[in-house]
Amino acid sequence: MKIYCIGIGPGDEKYFTPEAIQAIKKSDVLVGYKYYMSYVENLTKGKKQISTGMKKEQERAEAAFAEAEKGNTVAVISSGDAGVYGMAPLLWELKQKNNSAVEIEVVPGISAMFAAAAKLGAPLGHDFCSISMSDLLTPWEKIEKRIKAAAEADFITAIYNPLSQGRFWQLMRLKELFLEVRSPETPVGIARQVGREEENTEVIQLKDLDTSMADMFTVIIIGNSQTQKFENRMVTPRGYLSRKTDESSTGKVGRQIMNESFRTILQEVSFEGKSLAHIWVALHCIHTTADFQLNDFIDLKNNVVPALYEKFHSGNPPVIVTDVSMVTRGIRKAIAQKLGLQIKCYLDDERVKTVAEEKGITRSQAGIRLAVEEHPNAVFVFGNAPTALIELVKLVRNKKANPAGVIAAPVGFVNVQESKWQLKYGCPDIPAVFVNGRRGGSNVAATIINAILSWNEAKAMNPGEGL
Template sequence: MKQPKIIIAGIGPGNKQDITPAVVAALQEADAVVGYKYYFRFVTPYLRPDTECIDTGMKRERIRAEQAFELAEQGKTVCVISSGDAGIYGMTPLVYEMKRERNSNAEIISLPGISAFQKAASLLGAPVGHDFCVISLSDLMTPWERIEKRIIAAAAADFVTAVYNPKSEGRYWQLYRLKELFLQEGRSPQTPVGYVRQAGRPEQEVHITTLEAFDPEKTDMFTVVLIGNSQSYEWNGTMITPRGYYREKVATGNTQYGASKGQEIMIRSFRTIEKELRNRDIPLDHKWALLHAIHTTADFEMEKLLHTDEKAVETLYQGIIGKRIRTIVTDVTMAASGIRKGALERLGVKVKCYLGDPRTAAMATEKGITRTQAGTRLAVEDHPDALFVFGNAPTALMELCDLIRKGKAHPAGIIAAPVGFVHVQESKHMTKPFTAIPKIIVEGRKGGSNLAATLVNAVLCYNDAEQLRPGRDV
C-alpha cells in the first residue's frame, strides 16, 4: 500500500479565478476530498467523477481531520479543502497537530491559497502597504480577554489591521469594542476603514469609510474589515497605505517623493509630537498650526496657549492661493526672515517689514511712539488688506487694532505672537473682538518672532497637512 498522503489546499476566497493551479492539480489528483459542505460548490468542477466527497457542517473541523487520516490510511490520496489560505485560521494547523497525536507516517502537503484579507485588500486598492496584523474576533477558541489585549497592541503599534469574524448571530458587540479601543489608543477618527463582504463572490460588496463613521452593523461573518494605519488615506475611491513612514532615498540623497534630509527630520519630529499630544482629536488646520508651534518651541504648553479661529489656517491659505492675499507684513525683520523664501516664491507672496524704513524712525520721533507702531501705520497706508504678523512688539499689534477700529485697516488675517511682560496679553485680547478677521493667537506672555514665522509657514504649506508632510520648502 502506498504511503498515506494528505494535501491541505487553500481554495481562496470563493472564486474559480482565485484558485491556484497547484490546488486545481491537487483536486484532480485526489481520491477523496474532505471539507465544509459549503466549499464544495467552488471545487466540484475540478473533481473526477469517481472522487469521494466527504462534506461536514460548521464547527466540525476535528472530525474532518480524523476522516482525512482514516481515508489516507486506506491508501487514498486525500485533499482537505479550506477557504482562503488553509494555514490562516484554516485546517493546516489541525492536520499537523493530529499527525503528531496519531504518530502518523502520512505525508502532509500544504498548498497556500489567496486569503480573504488579501482578496479584500486587492479590491480596496492598496491598504496593506506596510506592517500589518490579522485578528479574529471569534472567541470560540481564544478567550476574549486575550483578543482584547491583541487589539490594544495592534492599535498602539499603528499596525494596519485586518479583522476576521467581525460579527455573527451570537457575537454582535465585539466589533463595537474593537472600534472603541482603536479610538482610545489614539487612532485618528479619520483613519480609513475598508470592509468587503463576500470577497470574490457574486454577492461581493466593497466599502470605504472612516473609523469614526464605520458602522459595525454593516458587517457579518462573510465580511473582512481592514483598518488603516496613521499613514493610510482614501483617494479616488481606493484605500492606500504607503510603503513606509518616511520616503525611500534615491541616489541624489533626496527621498523618492522629493523630501530632503531636512524635511525627513521635520516629518519624523511631527510624527513624534503628534503621538505626544494630550488631545489628538482636533480640527486638522488647528493641529497643523499646533504641530508647527510645538516643533519650533519644544513647548507642549502650546496645546493650551495656541488659539486659532475656526478654519483660520485654511481660510488664510485659500486667500493666498486665491491671490487675495499678496502681501505679508511683519512687525520686525526677524519674523520676516523666518518665513520660508521657497514657499513665498512658489505662491507669489511678498513680505514687508517697515522697521528699517527711514520714514519709520522719523515718524516715531515726531509722534513719540515706538518704531514698530510707526512701521504698522506706514504698512497700513500701503497694504491695508495684508496678512499682519506680530512676533515681538505688543505696541505694534495694539496700533493695528486701533487702525482697524478707525476703519483704516482691513487685514486679511492676523497672527498675534508678541512676547514679553508689558501689554503683551492685553494686545492679544484686543484682537479677539474682530470676529470677521481670521486670527491665530499665542495666548499669554509667550510668543516670539520664530513662533510667528512658523505659524506663517504652517499657513503657506497647509496643503501638506492632510499627509502630515511639513517642511516642503526647508
C-alpha cells in the same frame, strides 16, 4: 506517505489554482468538511472521500494521517487558504506531536479576505490585519484586546466569522470599540458567499454596521482613516499620488518632511471646532516647537490670516518689521523675495542706540519708534521683546501707527502677558495673531508669518481633512 493540505479559495472552480487541481488529482483520498467537499465534486471520481460536519477539524486531521500512514496520498480540503484559519496549522501540530513521518505539503489558495477585497475594490492598499470573532478556541478577552489594538493602530481590518447562532453580540461590541477611535463614516465592506452563487457585496459606513448584514459566510472589511468609498467600492490609497503631489508642488525634501509632520500632529491634537486658519497656524507652530499645547494658546483676531495673505500678495505688500533679527532669519526667504517683501529689524540701526540713550528707553522700544516713523502701516512681528510690543500699542493709541497686522509672540516672564493684553484689549480692531500667556519666541513668530505666506497651500490641502 503524503498529505496535501489544499486551499481551494472561496469555492468556485475558477478560483482553484493549477497546483491545487494537480494535488487533488494525485491524491487517493480526499478529507474535508462536507460543505467544502461539494466544491471539488468534479475531481473526486475514483477517490475515497472522508467528510465530517462543523467542529470536527481534529477528527478530520487524524483521519488524514491514518490514511497517509496506510501508504495513501491524501488531500485535506480547506476553503480559502489552508494556512489562514484553516487545516494546515492543525496538521503540522499533529505531525509534531506524534513525531509522524508523513510528509505535509501546503498548497496555497486565495484567502477569503483577498477574494472579498477584490470584489470590494481595493480596501487592503495599506497595512491590514485579520481578526476571527470565533471564541471557541480563543477567549473573548483576548479577541477584544486585538480589536482595540487594530482600531487604535489604524489597521484596515478583515473580520472572519463575524456571527453565528450562539455568538450574536460580539460584532456590535466590535463596532462599539472601533467607533471609540474611528470616524462613524469609515467605509466598511460586507462580502457574503464570495465566489459562490449567493455572492453579495455592499459598502456601508461604520455607524450603520448591523448584525443583520452578516453570518458565518461573511467577511467584513473595515477601512482605515484614509479609506474612501467610490462607486460602491472601497479604495485605500497607498500614497503614491499624494507623494507625487508633494514632490511636484515643493520639489524639496524639507517640505515633504513638514507635511509628514503635519499629518502626525493632526493625529495627536484635537482641532475640533477650530477654523482652518487656526489649524494652519497651529500646525506650523507645533511643527517648529514640538509643543502640542500651543494649539490652546493661539488666538486669531479680525480675519488676520486671509487679510495679511491678500496684502502680502497684492503686488504692493506692506513692510514687515521685526523686534529682533532672529525673526527675520526665520522667515522663508524664497517666497519673500518672490513677493518683493521688505523685512526690517531696526535693532542694529545705528540711530537706535542714540534714541535709546536720549529717551531713557530700551533699544527695542527705540527700534519700534524709528520703524513707525518710516513704516506706520507695516506688519509688526514680535518674538522676543514685550517692551517693543508695549511701545507699539502706545503709538497706535496715539494715532501715530496703523499696523496692517501684528504677530504678538514675545516670550518670557516680565511684562510678556501684559504686553499681549494691552494689544488685544487696547487695539481691538487690528488684525493680530496672539500666542497667549508666556509662550512665544522668535522661531514661533517667524513660523506664523510663514503660515500666513503659505495660506493658499492650506486652502488647497485642507489640513482639517488630514492633509
